[in-house]
Amino acid sequence: MIVIIDFGSQFNQLIARRVRECEVYCQIEPPNTPIEAIKAMKPEGIILSGGPSSIYDEHSPKVDRAIFELGVPVLGICYGMQFMVDALGGKVESAEKREYGFARLKTDNKSGLLKDIEDDSVCWMSHGDSSTGLPSGFEITASTDNTEIAVIECNKRRLYGVQFHPEVEHSQEGRKVLSNFLFNICDCKRSWTMKSFVEEEIAEIRKVTNGKKVILGLSGGVDSSVAAVLIHKAIGDHLTCIFVDNGLLRKDERKKLEETFSNNFHMNIIYVDASKKFLGALEGVTDPEKKRKIIGALFIEVFDEEASKIKDAEFLAQGTLYPDIIESKSAFGGPTAVIKSHHNVGGLPEDMKLKLIEPLKHLFKDEVRALGEELGLTEEMVWRQPFPGPGLSIRILGEVTEKRLAILREADSILLEEIRNAGFYRKLWQSFAVLLPVKSVGVMGDKRTYENCIAIRAVNSIDAMTADWARLPHDLLAKISNRLINEVSGVNRVVYDISSKPPGTIEWE
Incomplete structure (x- = not known):
């Protein structure tokens, strides 16, 4: 167990990913976490993340300095190192020459944190302040041309600091530095695996539910699907899933869900066909935000109506993920910039009678x-x-009309089929078709046509916060276009979206 204190770095989730890649469990906590709470977690080590602040800023994030007296190894990264230096009596000043980007790390001592690290390796710097004086007991073990104090160690107290970012890919020996901290210094064991997680979480779900019934809204997406199977494995028929068909789904969506969950896993699923209700509510609506609000409110209404029919249900399960929790903690006072609010974190009714179960809340998407x-x-x-x-x-x-939905469903199905056949489906973050509100003139079978235009959207991304349009082969795009125009009635033109996020968004609305 490693605790990561979030000082606001854009890379704090990346630190957690790197730790978990080493099969070591970790949690990200805000700096205002009480020292007793940190102590109760019984961490083998603590990592202080980087952050955009200067330690001398009036409102810069700070953790209780007693964290250095717990007898637990601590690694400070960038701002985290500067906080450590300042807190323990050293000196931090605004650097004469700021350092952003690549630097060469020259090591002076290869024990402890820098064991087996190659000399003169590339590391990634991003700082305006620098440590200029060390606390008692520390030594400099690495420098760069611009930063004399790049790595510091106090082996007696097991306190360490790096001015660069070992968690990013640009730092060649970064993973080895983190590995040295985890295994050589903290003496962690490689115990964080999906097999161990399944065993522990099943036991926890059984303990919490204690024979009571659980309801889960099954959308068919990865998160709700995995949550459903995990909970079903734990409590079997005490779980009931509700699948709401809003009439806005892709081709054969319900059929695929029935094959996967009802037939293969033999789960209790209530299928609700509310398509007419949703399409009726959307009639004449063109504003994207109004569409979203209508659909969201109506979904809750339909779901609540069905859920109320399940007697003796005491729990509501959700597929909330760890990034949602981290971002929402920021929304409630943490230092990281709030990226977005989440409907499934802090957005449930205050008078909700069901207790909440979120078995995936400490997992990342991968x-x-x-x-x-x-x-x-x-x-x-x-x-x-x-x-x-x-x-x-x-x-x-x-x-949104039934006719336009039929056109888009068929177009989207063909697009995804060709993307899969070409081996690109798992390489892309998202790929889909968009039906545009324009018609254009065409010629088909020597006759004039005046039909719809389909836009193809395919993007690469890591976390959907930014995205770049995918450079799909021209032959593949030609094949997709040919099939769409020939096989989808009402389409005579296809275009490819080559805008990135930002300034565009991934979805068109």
Whole structure:
């Protein structure tokens, strides 16, 4: 168990990923976490993240200085190192020459943190302040041309600091530095695996639910699907899933869900066909935000109506992930910039009678996929690309009608089929079709046509915060275009979206 104190770095989630890649469990906590709470977690080590502040800023984040007296190894990264130096009596000043980007790390001592580290390796710097005086007991073990104090160590107290960012790919020996901290200094064991997680979480779910019934809203996405299978493995028929068909789903969505969950896992699933209700509410609506609000409110209404029919249910399960929790902690006072609020974190009704279960709340997306594979979910389900909650409604620009939905469903199905056949599905973050609110003139069979235009959107991304359009082969795009125009009635033109995020967004609405 490693505790990571979040001082606001854009890389704090990356630190956690690197630790977990070493099969060591970790949690990210805000700096205002009480020292007694940190102590109660019984960490083998603590990592202080970087951050955008200067330690001399009036409102710069600070953790209780007693953290250095717990007898637990501490590694400070960038701002975290500067906080350590300042807190223990050293000196930090604004650097005469700021350092951003690549630097060469020259090591003077290869014991402890820098064991087996190659000399003159590339590391990634991003700082305006620098340590200029060390606390008692520390020594400099590495420098760069611009930063004399780049790595510091106090082996007696097991306190360490690095001015660079070992968690980013640009730091060639960064993973080895973190590995040295985890295994040579903290004496961690490689025990964080999906198999161990399944065993522990099943036991926890059984303990918490204690024979009571659980309800879960099953969307067919990766998160809710994995949560459903995990909970079902723990409590069997005490779990009931509710699948709401809002009429805005992709082709054969319900059929695929029934094959996966009802037939393969023999789960209790209530299928609710509310498509007419949703399409009726969306009639004449063209504003994207209104679409989202109508769909969100109606989903809760339909779900609540069905959930109320399940007698003696005491728990509501959700597929909340760790990034949602981290970002929401920031929303409630942490130092990291709030990226977005989440409907499933802090957005539930205050008078909700059901207790909440979130079995995936300490997992990242790649870990959820690994968990899905461990639980026996199909590759198609585990590696499914993200699909928006409002469904195809926000991929139809303008009014949503049954006719326009039929066109988009067929176009989207053909697009995904060709993307899969070409081996690009798992390489892309998202790929989908958009029905534009324009018609154009064409010629088909020597006759004039005036039909719809489909836009193809395919992007590469790591976390959806930024995205770049995918450079798909021209032959593949030509094949997709040819099939769409020939096989989808009502389409005579295809375009490819080559905008990135920012300034655009991944979805069109």
